Amino acid sequence: MRDLTRLILPTVREILRQGKPAQVREAVAALHPADTADLLLALEEDEATTLFRALDAERRVQVFEHLDADQQEWLIGRLGAEVMSRVLDEMASDDRADLFKHLPGTTRERLFPLLAQAERNDVKRLLEFPEGTAGSIMSTEYASVHPDMSVSEALEHLRRVAPKRETVYTIYVTDEERRLAGVVSLLELITTAPSRKVREVMQPRVVSLPADTDQEEVARTVAKYDFLALPIVDAEGRLVGIVTHDDVIDVLEQEHAEDVQLASAIGPTEAPYSKASVGLLIRKRAGWLLVLLVAGFLSSTVISAFEESLAAVVALAFFIPVLIDSGGNTGSQSATLVIRALATGDLDLGSWLRVVGKELAVGLGLGALLALTVTLWSLVWPEARHVAPVVGMTMVLLVLWANLVGAAMPLLLRRLGIDPAVASAPLITTLVDATGLLIYFSLASWLLGL
């Protein structure tokens, strides 16, 4: 629970108990809609419903937009579609499309007829864009003006449409066919002579992206140019929407969450930890754990194949954990570096040969360092002295090999059209385990004459 919510919760509860809508409205008027949304989540269901009903129409929309899709769905269920239809009509187009995307089919069917015709078409159009593309996160409420308008006409137009626009600070100049002709900022408009034409003031070169662009590339582009908003165009170059700076922050946070979950082999989940049930957590985590466990049976088989060598020199078993952990750690380091470089555009597939060359050198360096350490240690340990050369040589080869696998796997996955981040530390560890043990016991059989 947020600090602010904790502070005001008792008072709000008391006012809600007295049940006077005007008082409730007044009490939360001082709050930012985002804080009101936090408050709503902290209240009991009945209290939350009472609070939301007491808000005036405009505030309802603002608060509703700050809730997650499943919280929105819950509220719709509680308040009835009729109460909600105005909220749905007036909310931002991207948030609305997002909500409909998450709603179960039956609720969606029930709500659709309640929307005004224009909003219904808008939702349908936005829902056609696949998840994760620019089209799926863009808003259709951009501000646009015609190049032949005068600056004063443009300003007059903007004042009128502003309440229904996501931003009027970046204004797109479009021709009759809605094709992007330029871009101009509100600042440029208010600091220039009102009689000039928009055409003379606008910047004719506009960075834009097609609606099927991956959302991560959209985020990267906005970050690179420090834009407030990025225009999205269709195949014919017509303006169809904008992605604003706050959408970009949401995309980055979402991609970040996905990346760290993948990196530790957790299935994708949007539910915050505190809200996730034990059952949900087990379901999201068990899948990968089981896959990795079954893949790990290969390691068991490798060891059992060398059962006699192991029985002859039990000291070989002492080093199984440090060897496979070192391989796993090295491989997941190189995988992380390459995944990150691919995600930020620092590397592309064309440079795979350079990556392999670099990681050969790095792997050799790291392998030598780790081998030296483990050899020195096993030499001073009387019970392990006779296996020291085997352990040292295995370490060099294993680290070199694991490092290459870790670096190559994300490149291979990207080449196959799979998210490179799937090459998680646990997956690489498991893959490298069996081969590492094979190297270890083969070397042992050979060097110790087993």
Added chain:
Amino acid sequence: MRDLTRLILPTVREILRQGKPAQVREAVAALHPADTADLLLALEEDEATTLFRALDAERRVQVFEHLDADQQEWLIGRLGAEVMSRVLDEMASDDRADLFKHLPGTTRERLFPLLAQAERNDVKRLLEFPEGTAGSIMSTEYASVHPDMSVSEALEHLRRVAPKRETVYTIYVTDEERRLAGVVSLLELITTAPSRKVREVMQPRVVSLPADTDQEEVARTVAKYDFLALPIVDAEGRLVGIVTHDDVIDVLEQEHAEDVQLASAIGPTEAPYSKASVGLLIRKRAGWLLVLLVAGFLSSTVISAFEESLAAVVALAFFIPVLIDSGGNTGSQSATLVIRALATGDLDLGSWLRVVGKELAVGLGLGALLALTVTLWSLVWPEARHVAPVVGMTMVLLVLWANLVGAAMPLLLRRLGIDPAVASAPLITTLVDATGLLIYFSLASWLLGL
């Protein structure tokens, strides 16, 4: 290399070879400063210097701001402090402070006298804020107006100061002591009667944060409220700077990079992979690998302590990899979930008991599932059948234990004031290995009567 850069590079090189500054300037006039910066990085050193010299003063500043601190440092070295002093005077205050933070002492001493007095004081003030705080990322170029100004006076003032401000879309209303009295948007100013007072139009409640706030909390606050900019205040509540939406994106990207590096035990580095030398990569990676290797020696010691049991039942060794990998995977899953929940504010230290309770249940569920799988598998494997009960029981206990360690470690680190993200998968794996093996061999000795 970016696609656009690749396309224009040959032509730009040709023009640079002809050595006519006017032509160079014209050629890059069409490029966004961010693209010109990309171009500079792709050119040879001499070419880059020629290109930068050919730009006009205003464009130099814009391009320079899009370079990284070490690229900026390199350019200063090439062009001489005298050429650069105007660029330094005119660049955004937060970018300038960032540059000075990164410069080596001698260069800094040499550049300081070249700055105008006001800029010199500005840099000194900003450098006093510790790295990672709101103060260290804020800009001092905010737009502010007085509450008693009329709207038309305010607009006139904004038009005049706009070129020297990071943004004039969010305007802060401050009294004589620079204390925050309210906030108003440019949109509100241009859609209201010019004769009204700012005081009547402004929103008197302003969300602001003190300058010593952690930059991650700043980013979270901007993301929550969808702000363009967040005002930063000193201990007396006086406005000292703003953090803008593009700074927030940079913070998120930086924190993301740090998190994934920590998660796979890589030392923090800002250098992109493609630019990092083999030596740098080895240095950044070797530290943790060595620490983990040495910590792993404990596992070796545990196994050696049970050397006789192992010699009696060699089949016990078959399951060492799958057992310790399962423990490591489970522990790093719960660590990841708790680290993320702490970072997003979804969990705080006060809820540790709830986390432990939840993870006990989740660990038991996952442990039972994995134990069932591994037991079934070892039962159908003739050589391993006699150790199946030991392996199954160890799996339940180990997964339960690893899951708790993974969840508790980030909480403990946060309590000690250490970044919870230090509880990386490799660290948890290594920590759980030795205890897991102890459970395994103790159970084996007891159940098999070794």
